Amino acid sequence: MAVTTPQVRRLTAVETKLYLREPAVVFFAVGLPIALTLILGGTIPDFTVPDPALGGLRPIDTHLPGVMIILSVLTCAFSLLPTVLVTYRERGILKRMSTTPVSPITVLGVQLTLNVAMSVLTTVLILVLANLVYDVPFPKTPLAFAGILLLGMVSSFAIGLLLAALASTSRIVQGLGMAVFFPSLFFAGMWVPHALMPDLLRTISEFTPSGAFGAALIDMLATGTAEWMNIGVMVAWGLVAGIAAVRFFRWS
């Protein structure tokens, strides 16, 4: 099926417009993580105190931006992307497209790209604003940081696509998304940093995709390296969820 560039460009333009016409979407994916970084960084005194355990870095240098980046990624991956895809399927839009010269897989690709772009944009804004406002250093190894971000996104978005594949209605996918979203944030260290978790809980966390993502991303911000174990867990989840999503996804 020939999909030429002008069609993809037009579809991207339309889907982006629709995305931006939902103010709540922009707020939760972009505004909230940035605002929380700036507000919590400025209001919780402990966040700005250097910690010898972190080699003299402050939690605002590592933990806070790390979990806020994950908040943005998971919002896009577990909530926004699956909801749009299931709504499109529910409304017959994907089926409708499959009668045209453009395959509905294009819409999936555009939506995936859009949500990845949105969380990358948020990540960059968090790093830049935290640097400007609180002097948070940029990642020491930008390429490795980008690699970990990419892996975390691959595993998160693969799970999001699996949710979209399994849920039959948009109502169900929203419920499923939330049921995965909050525990995932917890395992990522949103409320209790990994360093403060009991050993057993920390071990469990690091076998979850978001827990491994959180650990690796915060390590990256603190030391410029990540553990192979965390990387392996993300790759494994990405593969398993990705293959299952492809296996179970329905266009109508």
Added chain:
Amino acid sequence: MAIITVQNLRKQYGDKVAVRDVSFSVEEGEIYGIVGRNGAGKTTTVECVAGLRKPDGGTIRVDADIKQQVGVQLQESIMPDKLRVGEALDLYASFYANPASVTELLDEVGLDPKVGFAKLSGGQRQRLSIALALVGNPRIAILDELTTGLDPQARRETWELISRVRDRGVTVLLVSHFMEEVERLCDRVAVIAGGAVLAVDTPAGLISRTGGVQRITFRSTVPVDSLRSLPEVHSVAVEAGHVTVTGDQNVLRAIVTALPDSAISNLKTETSSMDDAFLALTGE
């Protein structure tokens, strides 16, 4: 020449046979109706023709590029709430190699390009859906349950639109369970029941198959029992002075000959309609 030929189509979902054995062919430029009750296999049949479903048996030949030259209007296809009419048409136009003019289409279906999908009425959504089926400049338009849920005014407007589409030379395959719609629009009709074709004919041909049944109603001041013995009469029913007689084409003359002129008032005749033909064919 036939532009669509379907032979011995068979399709089942698990154990449930949706289409058992359907054959028909559609000539270029005609409006071809597929009628039947809910669950008769109409939608499955046209979805196979549109390439949306893979048949389990039989052959389908469509003499057109199935993606580029066949426009499809699906039952209950809803666009994103915040997508505007003009954006939807521009987007779908961009999918095709040789699209129709969006401005002309908007004019034809009478829609404002700036209105968002969520704000459209049922009739407007249906017109947008038809416009989307036509935006690729198709040779064939497949329209499924086009006017279900529309008010009579919107339904009539939609019918006029379809007539104009045919006048442009587009072949239309129309799925319906509205007999009035079929009688008005279709050149030929296939009646489907239980996943098989019961009859293919023009609407008039289908109606005449039921034997041209006439129904006469009137008020009578004299007893009408004598009518029952007339060869032209099939049945006589009397309710509170109100008489309903059915019979063949000569039943009216038989009644006025048999009864005194002065006894009859409020006389009305109804010829059998597409509805009667459909009910007779599908066994009710």
